[in-house]
Amino acid sequence: MAALRAFREGARRKIGNGLNTTVWRTPWLPSLDDGCVTTHMPDHLCDITVSNLMVTGEQRWDIDVLNDICDNKDVELIKRIPLPLSDKVDSWFWILKGGREVYYAELLSVVSRRGCLPTIQALAFKHVNIDARCPWCHNGVETDTHVLFSCDFMRAFDICTKDQCVFIGMLCWSIWHRRNKWVWEKVNGSAFSVRAAATNLL
Incomplete structure (x- = not known):
């Protein structure tokens, strides 16, 4: 059960274009707690995706939007997330003990190789x-x-x-x-x- 708990708690979304990751209820922040946005969720924004926090048509954060929607803690965490220059889909990875990041493809590779x-x-x-x-x-x-x-x-x-x-x-x-x-x-x-x-x- 400890392994299952670690698997759940370590899951994170790696942000690409942000289209497939919701801002709330999904772990995507670079923090060692649950990785979710802690800012209060307004009802009319419950389904917005991370892409709505970016400048339209560009791969960079819209700082004005971030400041309008999120509290200071979440804004600072989001600003630490580097965005890819090209349009990439969001993906999953895991944060292991010690902060090491492991990606899904690597897990499959380990399973196949070992x-x-x-x-x-x-x-x-x-x-x-x-x-x-x-x-x-x-x-x-x-x-x-x-x-x-x-x-x-x-x-x-x-x-x-x-x-x-x-x-x-x-x-x-x-x-x-x-x-x-x-x-x-x-x-x-x-x-x-x-x-x-x-x-x-x-």
Whole structure:
């Protein structure tokens, strides 16, 4: 549970064009607390995105808008965020203990390179006499990245919902738990039960 808590608390949005990140309720500030804007949220501004805090048509902060909307603490934090010169989409990263930033692509790379999970491929590599195909879809070798990201079972999920990066992490855990139930106990689980278990962890 401590690892899950650290995963949730360390999630942050890296601002590109700001179009896909809401100003409130989304962790995007460079702070070691929850990363969310603490300024009181006016009802008529509840759905504005970070792009509304930038000069129209430019990749720079609109200081006048910042001062009008945010308190001094939030303004200073926002001004510390460098904006890319080109139009890039917003993305997720994690702040680890000590302040190190880790990006999603790096996490996938680590999973792929290190063989972090005891998949069937990992067992076969250790000379266990076993069919290395995915026990769910039978359409490929069961590698770390296959079971968590490319298996046909994953297509039952629409994980690209608004600001649900943390949910993706919980979903990966739930998928792996469901996989183990099936492989070792032959207990199947529906996509609904997997999603529900991930939601309960949030």
